[in-house]
Amino acid sequence: MKTIDCRNMACPLPVVTVKRSLEEAPGEALQVLLDNGAPRENVTRYAANRGLVVTETALEEGVALVITGEATASRDGGGTAIGPTVMLIASDRMGDGPEELGRLLMKNFIITLLELDRLPDRVLFVNSGVLLTTDGSDVVEVLETLVNRGVEVFSCGICLDYFNRRNKLLAGAVTNMFTIAESLLTAGSVVRV
Template structure:
């Protein structure tokens, strides 16, 4: 069993160390120690994307993730679970909970209208990524939550930065999307035909 001690490492270091071990060693079993929930979620999801069955044990603030694979090395795929054969589309990255500068109240209204209008992109909208203050749009009291849930239910993959949620103490309040890390975001950028930053 390959063991990785990623305690004290901030995102995306735990996932990067896990990814390196999987790609270089192809272990049938891997154990990763982390000391925060975003890292636990990201490592668990990454191992799942690589064909591992995962089990998570928690002892206080320490998480032990054990991934067990088959006899053969899993087929490598990007961290967000997409293969290279998937059709790249448009990725929209939202980095704030309001649009533009000058008046935050107006900016908040514009952002809500923007989220409501995203469905007009149809199948071209491939990924919706929230970072920094943008993660506030994914929590329980956000005015945009209903529209985001509708987009997700329609098949859109929504990624929400775990480090950002943790920074704003909003991890438990997230109601939509997958908690993600910078490796997933960069991978999505590479696979997208076009990236729109808001």
């Protein structure tokens, strides 16, 4: 049985590390060392949603989870929608708390998209969300990787002009409000971040 130590890892790295390890050796038992709290809960939920069995043992520092069984498709919702999945990102940060935390959450959210089995078909950036697609953003390379995987990435032209960033666009392409509205109205599902 392989053991991986995910203690002291920032979110979402414990789940991402477990996901990769399970994919490398499907059906083999995996022991994961984790901090208590959110890391333990997130990894347990991830495994359970895939039909895996999780056995927990308390440690002096943290917890050891042993994950066994054959993974199935995620039970987190995987329903099939008619039409594309469109993601609308309307800010360069996530949530209403402190700005620094909001920016960190948004960065981690976008990075985590690369680890998902199902990607959105199109990601639309509006308002200050366009700052994520331009020079100086921490997620430009991630967005370029998404584009290379077939995800359409578009930034609102009016928004780029407002922030004087049109000539600094590095990921995806410029679009207009007609395309944004049409994309949202014809989508099978819309995810607003």
